[in-house]
Amino acid sequence: xxxAILRFTLTERVQHIILLSSLxxxxxxxxxxxxxxxxxxxxMISLEGGLAGRGLIxxxxxxxxxxxxxxxxxxxxxxxxGHNLLMDFLPEKRDWGKFVKTFKFNLxxxxxxxxxxxxxxxxxxxxxxxxxGVIIMILTGIVLWLGPQAIALMPKWLVDLTLVVHGSEGxxxxxxxxxxxxxxxxxxxGNFPMNMSWLTGRISVDExxxxxxxxxKRMVERKELGE
Amino acid sequence: xxxxxHYFLVPILVIPLLTWAQIPDTQCLxxxxxxxxxxxxxxxxTSLYVNVDSLKAxxxxxxxxxxxxxxxxxxxxxxxxxPPKPVDCASCHSAEGQEMAVSxxxxxxxxxxxxxxxxxxxxxxxxIKPAAGSDSPTNRRNIGKLCLACHADQEVVIGSGxxxxxxxxxxxxxxxxxxxxxxxxNCVDCHGNHKVLPANNPASPVYKHTxxxxxxxxxxxxxxxxxxxxxxxxxxxxILEAPVCTDCHGEHTIQTPDSSLSSISPSNxxxxxxxxxxxxxxxxKYGIASERFSTYQSSYHGVANQYGRTxxxxxxxxxxxHEILPPSDxxxxxxxxxxxxxxxxxxxxxxxxxxxxxxHVQATLQNSPGVFFxxxxxxxxxxxxxxxxxxxxxxxxxxxxxxxxxxRSSK
Numbered sequence: 001x002x003x004a005i006l007r008f009t010l011t012e013r014v015q016h017i018i019l020l021s022s023l024x025x026x027x028x029x030x031x032x033x034x035x036x037x038x039x040x041x042x043x044m045i046s047l048e049g050g051l052a053g054r055g056l057i058x059x060x061x062x063x064x065x066x067x068x069x070x071x072x073x074x075x076x077x078x079x080x081x082g083h084n085l086l087m088d089f090l091p092e093k094r095d096w097g098k099f100v101k102t103f104k105f106n107l108x109x110x111x112x113x114x115x116x117x118x119x120x121x122x123x124x125x126x127x128x129x130x131x132x133g134v135i136i137m138i139l140t141g142i143v144l145w146l147g148p149q150a151i152a153l154m155p156k157w158l159v160d161l162t163l164v165v166h167g168s169e170g171x172x173x174x175x176x177x178x179x180x181x182x183x184x185x186x187x188x189x190g191n192f193p194m195n196m197s198w199l200t201g202r203i204s205v206d207e208x209x210x211x212x213x214x215x216x217k218r219m220v221e222r223k224e225l226g227e
Numbered sequence: 228x229x230x231x232x233h234y235f236l237v238p239i240l241v242i243p244l245l246t247w248a249q250i251p252d253t254q255c256l257x258x259x260x261x262x263x264x265x266x267x268x269x270x271x272x273t274s275l276y277v278n279v280d281s282l283k284a285x286x287x288x289x290x291x292x293x294x295x296x297x298x299x300x301x302x303x304x305x306x307x308x309x310p311p312k313p314v315d316c317a318s319c320h321s322a323e324g325q326e327m328a329v330s331x332x333x334x335x336x337x338x339x340x341x342x343x344x345x346x347x348x349x350x351x352x353x354x355i356k357p358a359a360g361s362d363s364p365t366n367r368r369n370i371g372k373l374c375l376a377c378h379a380d381q382e383v384v385i386g387s388g389x390x391x392x393x394x395x396x397x398x399x400x401x402x403x404x405x406x407x408x409x410x411x412x413n414c415v416d417c418h419g420n421h422k423v424l425p426a427n428n429p430a431s432p433v434y435k436h437t438x439x440x441x442x443x444x445x446x447x448x449x450x451x452x453x454x455x456x457x458x459x460x461x462x463x464x465x466i467l468e469a470p471v472c473t474d475c476h477g478e479h480t481i482q483t484p485d486s487s488l489s490s491i492s493p494s495n496x497x498x499x500x501x502x503x504x505x506x507x508x509x510x511x512k513y514g515i516a517s518e519r520f521s522t523y524q525s526s527y528h529g530v531a532n533q534y535g536r537t538x539x540x541x542x543x544x545x546x547x548x549h550e551i552l553p554p555s556d557x558x559x560x561x562x563x564x565x566x567x568x569x570x571x572x573x574x575x576x577x578x579x580x581x582x583x584x585x586x587h588v589q590a591t592l593q594n595s596p597g598v599f600f601x602x603x604x605x606x607x608x609x610x611x612x613x614x615x616x617x618x619x620x621x622x623x624x625x626x627x628x629x630x631x632x633x634x635r636s637s638k
Contacts, residue, residue: 033530036530036533036534037524037525037533045534050534051530051531051534051536103622105626106622106623106625106626106627107622107626108626108629147527148570148574148576148577149576151574151577151578151580151581152574152576152577152578152580153580154580155580155583155584156580156581156582156583156584156585157583157584157585157595157597157598158584159584160584160585160595160597160598161597161598161601164598164601164602164605165601165605168601168602168605168606168609169605171605171609172605172608172609172612175609175612175613176612179613179616179617180616183616183620187620188623189623189624189627
């Protein structure tokens, strides 16, 4: 067994944990309001300390999300690690070809899978999807947080629209994380019951070579793998 | 005037006429002062005892037996050969008698009942006390109990099923029964006294379109405001579906607005208005917006209201109550020009922006294109993504399983 190598730094893992904690709380408190007229909605709201408690928890979690988002923004802007992470996430032109290859490979039309660098095209799309989603949620959330004051600043229809966008986008992010992200890190072939790298930050050399061969080659070239 | 002359006429003309060469009271009391005197007819025993002292103290104390029991004037055999006829109070109280004769109490009980309603059912027979006295059954303080003696029993109110006994716990009933207030409405204030008629009779004071007038006897300002409102206007035009007082407030169940039992309490008023304004049949018939209840319930105010916050706006907070006008009326509190002021009651920084948008509507392409399109976009986008995700997962696994099978077979 060759030594495992670092895939996610400690601060990246902590950011991820803060992000997922805040999103779980936001989704639970948000959906319980969205479905307040159903039995489980009422049950959830009672667990969350009534309507006022629910609002408070939702806003505290929102502050958590805003905090970690700002941190991540400056992390990618100012730190070397963060900058490299962002660069690794940027989609490349050749990703489109590999994207098509993935389906061809699964359909048995070609014999070898596409060779990904540090992140697959799906992971890149998901990253920017989450970035866009979080920006939308924070901006609309701030408007709704203002409440009636928001209507003093902008026409009521715009606030109504903001509410629809906030609710729908929230539902979208929830379903995306539930169906796509949790599938990929828990149920996808080779990951069951869980891909541990979000906690350990590490990936074995074998796995790196199999899943992200270009990243493996790059590390070999730079002699970052040691012996 | 007629009434006053009656009172003079009775003693001056009638009494001397009746007492002419007739049997003295002592003759009657020889038997009827015995407290165990009774008759049994059709298995039913009736006391024939007359308490002379109480009779003398009653409103008819000056009268002689034969003043009322006219048919016994020539009687000279005892016990009476024929059963004495019922006393006809209307021979003196003709106006009351005429009213009673057309009332439901008379008609319904004479037709098929052994315990027919007569004057005595409410007023008593030998011991009649003036309604002004607090010991009279027809005193304002006691009349509720008098009516409920029969009407608390659902079977008495044949076919109506109205829970009359709820009156006792209504704001009116509590005022009378608990506080001893004699101003609060009792049964006869709304239903009339001798001429009680069913609510579907247009001559009844509780007939739907007469209700505002009946309640307005006391609630004068509410009546005037109501008659000016869109509901009052519709009612005046003869529209039977238009609400009158009782449609929102209830009848025997009326409570103050701050009571949680009230149909117009902050938490109950949306449902009460919703009875009509959610109703597609009514709203389509009269061309008014429907689903006002469900759209309110899903609004900020509605959600908070459902979770027990009574300070948030309910229907009446914005639309008013007795004086409700449609938003197209410039005098309406929800006319676009007045919205900033109306919202301003609670939101001091309310501006004209509050009117730039729809209040609790089901978003359609026509009334809220923005919300309509955004919502539709998300439905399609989320739905489309889910389908793609599921296809991807199927493909992912089928490829995985196929490759594993190939690996095994090649070994």
